[in-house]
Amino acid sequence: MSAVLTDNLPLLAGAPNGIKKLRELILELAVRGKLVPQDPKDEPASELLKRIAEEKARLVAEGKIKKQKPLTESAEGEKLFGLPEGWSWTSLNEIAAMRGGSTPSMSKSEFWNGDIPWVSPKDMHDGDITDSELKVTQSALNKTNLELVPIGSILLVGRSGILKRKLPAQITAVPCTINQDLKAISPFQPQPSYYVQLMLRGTERFILKEDVKQGTTVQSLVYNKLFVRPFGLPPLAEQHRIVAKVDELMTLCDRLEARHADADSAHTQLVQALLSGLTQTRDAEDFAQSWQRLAEHFHTLFTTESSIDSLKQTLLQLAVMGKLVAQDSSHEPASELLKRIAEEKVRLAAEGKIKKPKPLAQVGADERLREISNGWELVRFGQLIELISGQHLGPDEYFDSPQDGAIPYLTGPAEFGEVHPQPTRFTYERRATSIQGDILLTVKGSGVGKTNFVDQEELAISRQLMAIRPVLLDTQFTRYLLLSMAEHFQSKSIGIAIPGISREDVLDTPIGLPPLQEQNRIVAKVDQLMALCDQLKARLNQARQVHEHLASALVEQAVA
Structure with missing residues (x-):
């Protein structure tokens, strides 16, 4: 991993949506060959591609996979970056078998309640696919165009509103069948599935930008574009090192995320406790002491938009409780x-x-x-x-x-x-x-x-x-x-x-x-304090923008 990245990990993680962006960056560095060093002793990817081609030809000859239709090769200009030594350009069409899915007739009981998992987009989650709610029978495989998807295949959502959020790509840990909104990508041996899955996730932003067709209600992947999209393929040994490094760094992100969540929760509880103390004070002296405790830590406490909004709401409560300005006995009651x-x-x-x-x-x-x-x-x-x-x-x-x-x-x-x-x-x-x-x-x-x-x-x-x-x-x-x-x-x-x-x-x-005169004084005080809160929020947003610009500059340097 780039020294620029590791030396500035706290800055990157602390930026707005920082951990999410950090995860995306780790994946992008991985597929660009910038996450682990290359080893000149590794067998080059060109040799791996030869063995994959031999395996593909053997499977076609034995009738175990269908001969794939030729697809239009991608243009040289679509190759997004230079490859490290030992890597080669490839495509999914070259290194994997592709399978579609379908839904057997729901009215035919002979097709359902079997023991073969039938996976649909709702079964897609963050881990490997180990099962599904619905299962089909062997009869469904024999009498419909369903195919059995082998273990280690990557399942990809191709049609659905889910594309608006992310590009789910899960590996199935059991043989299964899939519905028509999914595609199964089965890498030819000895290509490891986890690297191909990582390869898809690391280029997700390009896929969602360039390989998706916008419909009136849903989006759909244009498979012919995706299957010929150029991907950088590292040597097999480096693929294993990359997968191990990504796992290590994602675990670190999990820990950072948990730590941030704990810190955010503790911060929210502290702010709420101190603000509640203000509204529950018994008299002017008690209020003055509570306010002093708050004032001593003002710039530590009100560091988020939600905490400033809580402060605003508390000021309103204090105003309508008569605790924001002093009462004047000369006012008409x-x-x-x-x-x-x-x-x-x-x-x-x-x-x-x-x-x-x-x-x-x-x-x-x-x-x-x-x-x-x-x-x-x-x-x-x-x-x-x-x-x-x-x-x-x-x-x-x-x-x-x-x-x-x-x-x-x-x-x-x-x-x-x-x-x-x-x-x-x-x-x-x-x-x-x-x-x-x-x-x-x-x-x-x-x-x-x-x-x-x-x-x-x-x-x-x-x-x-x-x-x-x-x-x-x-x-x-x-x-x-x-x-x-x-x-x-x-x-x-x-x-x-x-x-x-x-x-x-x-x-x-x-x-x-x-009293009416006190209403006027309350309004003047609330207006003044709300303006200060807005200034505090504006400074917070300015600081966040600076933080984000710094983090973005570091990311650009890391992937350069």
Whole structure:
């Protein structure tokens, strides 16, 4: 293995997706002859190819394999790199027999429930193929075009969406049959199967780029291209050394991966424990001590996007708990604000601007999850807002371009921007509309809890959404309240066929209401801290990019 690679293993493994890329690099170095040194005493691959040709001719003469149809030879320009001394260019068509598969009629019981494994793409995994769920009988072999695939054959998925992820190539440890989505590659002796499998995996990115046909629903390998693709063949002795070295290095990758997983898990638990300590503090002194413990290790703790997101969520929780800014006894208490909100809702209902509010039950003792701060009131969210439920529009009721008299129509969070929605449909219908200043809340589907501010004068909303219209509240504080409730809403939506929350789930949620002046101060503090979190994340991404560029440069040097 290149000294450049071994000397910088920690850097490569620590890059984004580093261990995955390291595995790919090991395989690519292997098939380029850069993983183990060449030995001039090894018999050259050209002699191995002669013996393989003799073995192939013998098997054809004895009727043990079919004579293969001639395929168009690959162009010299398709040979991707120079070969080391002793290596030769070859192709799968030259060194292996190819077998296709099929599915015997499922309606004929004589073909099934035998003892010969029948392998399909779902049986493909990371290890050798030792068995399969379905088995066929000897009758299926005798009466259909199924062939028995010998031990040591390499099974390759040729058709399926699985190609979008990787190129599975497993070795079968038992004689088997295969279905039509697989091909069996049986290397001629004395060619070892494990090196041929490694050869396929080491050139996977070229195969998936150049030998795959894109269909409307699935991808498929173009076998005639794959079978004549040039592969570098090392001497037989070097093949064994390469396979042993790859096994050794993959085991090292496994250990690095386990170590990283343990470290990531420990890091996540530590961050969560310290952040939980903040939300569970009893008083200002306790909070100050917990924050100091966190601050001393800030740059060690918040080194991942997920940890910074956890910090953001904790800051929101602290904000709505009254622990982010100090209370001021000179502020008008929230009880007075609550009276004015109730009066305002009665006035708006009398003017026909909102529906007459239904009375909500008082927050019970069993719902008092925590003590509220001085000057705050524990209320139900519905006491503070007007809630508008979205309505479904049929395909004939909306269109894709603006028209006179039409308003934007928002179907769900897929059209949410970072702050404001970005609708792409329009309608004349006004069955459920939101206005500028409302907060949209996703209430159905996988995005339950996501929010956006409405910046259009009028906007029609679908049943995936509800519009929250604050009454005499700071609008940004109301959105922070909603964001802090996201996990609560998601927990309410679990277990339903189409995940979703009801109007009651939103209206009945207990929340702490601070004085209006404190709401303003909370918003200013949260905005400041969220901006700092975003700066921290930006620096993290910059550092990651630098790390990735360094790792990429080392990889280029290693394969050069």
